[in-house]
Amino acid sequence: METVEKGQPFPCIEASSASLRTSNPIREVVDRIDTSQMNKSKPMIPLSIGDPTVFGNLNACEETIQAVVEVTKSCQANGYPKAVGMIEARTAIAKEFTVPNCSLTPADVILTSGCSHALQLCLEVLLEPGKNILIPNPGFPLYKTICDYIGAETRGYKLSPERGWQIDLKHLRALIDSNTRAILINNPSNPCGAVYPKSHLCEILKVAEEAKLPIIADEIYHQIVFPGNESIPIASLTNVVPVLSVGGLAKRFLVPGWRLGWIIVYDHHNVFSQVREGLERLSTLIMGANSLIQAALPKIIQNVPTSWHLSVLRNLHMQANYSYERLSHMNGLEPVMPQGSMYIMVGIQIEKSRDIKNDIDFCQKLLNEESVFVLPGQCFGASNYFRIVFCAPMDKLAEVGVLQDVMKLYLLIGYLRLFFQAYNRMSDFCRRHMRS
Numbered sequence: 192m193e194t195v196e197k198g199q200p201f202p203c204i205e206a207s208s209a210s211l212r213t214s215n216p217i218r219e220v221v222d223r224i225d226t227s228q229m230n231k232s233k234p235m236i237p238l239s240i241g242d243p244t245v246f247g248n249l250n251a252c253e254e255t256i257q258a259v260v261e262v263t264k265s266c267q268a269n270g271y272p273k274a275v276g277m278i279e280a281r282t283a284i285a286k287e288f289t290v291p292n293c294s295l296t297p298a299d300v301i302l303t304s305g306c307s308h309a310l311q312l313c314l315e316v317l318l319e320p321g322k323n324i325l326i327p328n329p330g331f332p333l334y335k336t337i338c339d340y341i342g343a344e345t346r347g348y349k350l351s352p353e354r355g356w357q358i359d360l361k362h363l364r365a366l367i368d369s370n371t372r373a374i375l376i377n378n379p380s381n382p383c384g385a386v387y388p389k390s391h392l393c394e395i396l397k398v399a400e401e402a403k404l405p406i407i408a409d410e411i412y413h414q415i416v417f418p419g420n421e422s423i424p425i426a427s428l429t430n431v432v433p434v435l436s437v438g439g440l441a442k443r444f445l446v447p448g449w450r451l452g453w454i455i456v457y458d459h460h461n462v463f464s465q466v467r468e469g470l471e472r473l474s475t476l477i478m479g480a481n482s483l484i485q486a487a488l489p490k491i492i493q494n495v496p497t498s499w500h501l502s503v504l505r506n507l508h509m510q511a512n513y514s515y516e517r518l519s520h521m522n523g524l525e526p527v528m529p530q531g532s533m534y535i536m537v538g539i540q541i542e543k544s545r546d547i548k549n550d551i552d553f554c555q556k557l558l559n560e561e562s563v564f565v566l567p568g569q570c571f572g573a574s575n576y577f578r579i580v581f582c583a584p585m586d587k588l589a590e591v592g593v594l595q596d597v598m599k600l601y602l603l604i605g606y607l608r609l610f611f612q613a614y615n616r617m618s619d620f621c622r623r624h625m626r627s
């Protein structure tokens with residue numbers, strides 16, 4: 192076969208600067224952790240990944256799966272949906288998330304490829320180089336990753352662990368300048384497990400109102416709150432501040448891989464008309480979210496019984512309590528009790544350490560010696576903390592008939608043993624490396 196004339200050799204093909212400055216801090220820290228020194232005699236217990244399906248013994252609700260099976264078999268959802276999403280699915284979200292002071296129509300909902308994509312669209316529609324946004328610190332690392340890609344600045348506002356990770360409002364105010372375009376809040380939160388009471392949400396709204404800034408509310412853990420806490424969408428507490436709320440199926444329905452999320456536009460006085468147009472235009476970039484999951488969405492929301500959600504929540508709460516109880520008795524550790532979500536942040540009292548330099552060192556040595564993997568706080572902008580993921584493995588535990596399900600019980604016992612073991616190993620580790 193003839194080939195084109197031999198000429199100059201190919202030069203290195205350059206990647207764009209936007210692609211090369213895109214980095215996920217979790218990946219960067221995790222990649223720096225060396226797994227080659229791991230203690231091979233102990234099986235690895237990963238308490239690091241925010242994926243509720245990671246243990247393989249936690250399944251989505253039967254009704255959730257059935258909804259997707261039905262739409263798949265119907266062959267009615269194989270075409271391109273509208274870029275902003277199918278009307279039936281948007282109607283279901285509008286109905287589910289309407290609040291008394293702001294009733295929603297399907298036009299207020301845009302479906303996205305996971306909540307990550309929803310965040311990307313919201314940040315892209317509001318930001319550009321030279322502008323800035325206020326984000327939580329510690330916080331979910333994706334916010335900064337997306338802003339770096341856009342070329343916009345992020346300014347981290349402090350959260351106070353001693354007040355249940357509430358926002359330091361004075362600090363928040365001090366960060367605002369004429370180039371600030373929005374305040375991003377995450378409630379209930381990852382990695383802190385904080386759930387803000389009404390009074391605190393109102394204080395945040397007051398700051399936004401005074402500065403005339405819209406709010407992006409990452410509410411993907413909506414309703415994943417423990418008894419005694421209320422899950423309040425921030426948009427339900429204001430008649431003035433415009434809010435873009437983002438969420439998704441991933442966490443509440445335990446299907447992160449299905450990639451379905453949404454943006455809800457709460458716009459009381461029609462100040463978001465340009466933003467809506469921008470979001471709709473941006474949604475055409477990928478021609479919309481997965482059609483099968485969109486088509487199944489109304490049934491998923493309607494058919495998954497409350498009892499299933501409650502049983503997942505009970506398990507999460509039990510594991511949160513157990514984790515907190517164990518950790519608070521370990522040398523040199525200071526856990527902060529979560530009020531929701533599936534995470535607990537644990538402070539490391541470095542002044543009590545014998546030979547631990549910082550959180551990365553703690554996580555590395557814990558992995559080497561005990562094969563327990565937790566994420567260093569630096570992934571979230573919180574040095575001298577680490578984050579533990581506790582996930583509900585026992586979706587059916589509380590229901591009658593579980594004893595017949597030998598397989599499930601077997602998995603459950605296996606998981607529980609690992610979970611207890613992880614804390615035993617951590618306790619041994621702290622006895623060796625930290626003073627009491």
Ligand SMILES: *Cc1c(COP(=O)(O)O)cnc(C)c1O
Pocket residue numbers: 241304305306307308331377380381409411438439440441442447450451452
């Ligand atoms: C998991 C998570 C997301 C992303 O959700 P996906 O739907 O999987 O993209 C967004 N925000 C927070 C705080 C999360 O923990």
